[in-house]
Amino acid sequence: MPKVIYRGAESVIYLDDGNVVKERARKSYRIPEIDEKLRRERTRKEVRLLVDARALGVMTPKIIETGETKITMKHIDGKRVKELLDTSDRSTIARTCREIGRLVGRLHSNNIVHGDLTTSNMISTGRDIYFIDFSLGDTSRKIEDKGVDMKLLHEALESTHFKILKTCWDNIIKGYKAEYKDAVKVLEKVDEIERRARYSGKE
Numbered sequence: 001m002p003k004v005i006y007r008g009a010e011s012v013i014y015l016d017d018g019n020v021v022k023e024r025a026r027k028s029y030r031i032p033e034i035d036e037k038l039r040r041e042r043t044r045k046e047v048r049l050l051v052d053a054r055a056l057g058v059m060t061p062k063i064i065e066t067g068e069t070k071i072t073m074k075h076i077d078g079k080r081v082k083e084l085l086d087t088s089d090r091s092t093i094a095r096t097c098r099e100i101g102r103l104v105g106r107l108h109s110n111n112i113v114h115g116d117l118t119t120s121n122m123i124s125t126g127r128d129i130y131f132i133d134f135s136l137g138d139t140s141r142k143i144e145d146k147g148v149d150m151k152l153l154h155e156a157l158e159s160t161h162f163k164i165l166k167t168c169w170d171n172i173i174k175g176y177k178a179e180y181k182d183a184v185k186v187l188e189k190v191d192e193i194e195r196r197a198r199y200s201g202k203e
């Protein structure tokens, strides 16, 4: 029996022969035809973005095999950045966050938005930070889409790493600006999105 290591809202992750298999589970609340189509599309998109990101020098797990609704990839032996940030000293936190900013900047310069930038979707091997879980990602040239990506990252830090938020965010921005020429435009957009949310009473 394969060993299930994670059961998410949309997918099941298990180990098979040392590799990670991510399989999109059927959702009974969706009309079967639509469910099938959605699972196939998300799988295809995730594969494409994993490959594209890697080609740009943003580490992602190597893909071994793909099926219609499942991806078999290399297991990354490391620590989720979520746990890493919780157990590290300030200088490691700063260095890690700067690297995260640089990598997101690399993606955004090449018009890839991740769609779910949380520290659970990043794995550190000590040498590299791997990005996973691109299923909500897309290719987009729009500053707004990149702004939403950064806003989600900020929200994720607020909710999971509140105590180190400032150190994290300052360093993420440093790395992001160093890597991406339109960084300031995107960050202005993040402020605008925040203001809009406040005004409409969502925050």
Ligand SMILES: Nc1ncnc2c1ncn2[C@@H]1O[C@H](COP(=O)(O)OP(=O)(O)OP(=O)(O)O)[C@@H](O)[C@H]1O
Pocket: 005, 006, 007, 008, 009, 010, 011, 012, 013, 020, 022, 061, 073, 074, 075, 076, 077, 080, 116, 120, 121, 123, 132, 133, 135, 136
């Ligand atoms: N290649 C991998 N190597 C090591 N661990 C992995 C790998 N892929 C996934 N994981 C582990 O499984 C967890 C869930 O994976 P992932 O984020 O891709 O699924 P998900 O959040 O359920 O995705 P979705 O939001 O698309 O339903 C990760 O947080 C990570 O701990």
Ligand SMILES: [Mg+2]
Pocket: 120, 121, 133
């Ligand atoms: Mg995830």
